[in-house]
Amino acid sequence: MNLGIPQREHTxxxxxxxxxxxxxxxxxxxxxxSNVNKLLRGAEILNLETxxxxxxxxxxxxxxxxxxxxxxxNIIEKVCFSCMLSEPVSEQLKLTNVxxxxxxxxxxxxxxxxxxxxxxxxxxxxHVVADAVSSRTPENKQLALERMRQAGAFIVSxxxxxxxxxxxxxxxxxxxxxxLIK
Numbered sequence: 001m002n003l004g005i006p007q008r009e010h011t012x013x014x015x016x017x018x019x020x021x022x023x024x025x026x027x028x029x030x031x032x033x034s035n036v037n038k039l040l041r042g043a044e045i046l047n048l049e050t051x052x053x054x055x056x057x058x059x060x061x062x063x064x065x066x067x068x069x070x071x072x073x074n075i076i077e078k079v080c081f082s083c084m085l086s087e088p089v090s091e092q093l094k095l096t097n098v099x100x101x102x103x104x105x106x107x108x109x110x111x112x113x114x115x116x117x118x119x120x121x122x123x124x125x126x127h128v129v130a131d132a133v134s135s136r137t138p139e140n141k142q143l144a145l146e147r148m149r150q151a152g153a154f155i156v157s158x159x160x161x162x163x164x165x166x167x168x169x170x171x172x173x174x175x176x177x178x179x180l181i182k
Contacts (some may be wrong), residue, residue: 004125004154006100008165012049012093013039016083016105016112019054020061026106026134027141033066035132035158036104038180042162044070045176049096051076053083055111081111084118093124100125102161104132108144116148126153127161 018036023029043050052075054063063075078086093101101124105112112133119126128148135141149155156164159181166174 002125004127006102006125006127006161006165008046008048010097010099011102011165012051012096012098012100013043013102013104014083014089014115015040015050015052015063015067016103016115017053017055017060017107018064018067018105019057020064022055022060022106023064023066025136027136027138028134032104032106032132032134033064035129037066037068038158038162039102039104039129039132040068040070041180042158042165042177043102045173045180046162046165048102048165049092049098050074051083051089051092053078053086053089053105053111055079055081082114082118083111084115084122090122098124100127102127102129104129106133107135107140108133109135109140109147113144113147116153117151120152127156128153129158129161130155131157 054077056079057077076088080086083089101119116126145155162177
């Protein structure tokens, strides 16, 4: 039985399409920005592989300025809805021996959903961060989360997934993550 406990050395953060012309119409976009930034900072603290995608940036713009990109941001442009159908994304995951994906971004019922389903089909353990994904409507977000859960994705919160990647309190990483969450 897979309990969905990610191993840090085999886990990557995938930030999907948090873009300039998309986010203004997204439900609870401020919450998404806040939690995506916590995940990005947490990924830096925990030394996780991080991939950021942009869906057709000519039309949807680049990653929003509200997103605090890491110094060496790995931004991959794509046109397919599923990140798993983007060769640069799938190649990067293969190179880094990733087995678990932490997924956040937009839109829950389109690119996040299709990426999650394709990742599960490809054998990845997927953790969808419910408070760091959204859609234009709350209904589409909720339906997407239910659909991803039906397919075997683990639905988590930002705080939950960051602490799942830690083993004990008292470490410098624990202190940094605790500070980030507060």
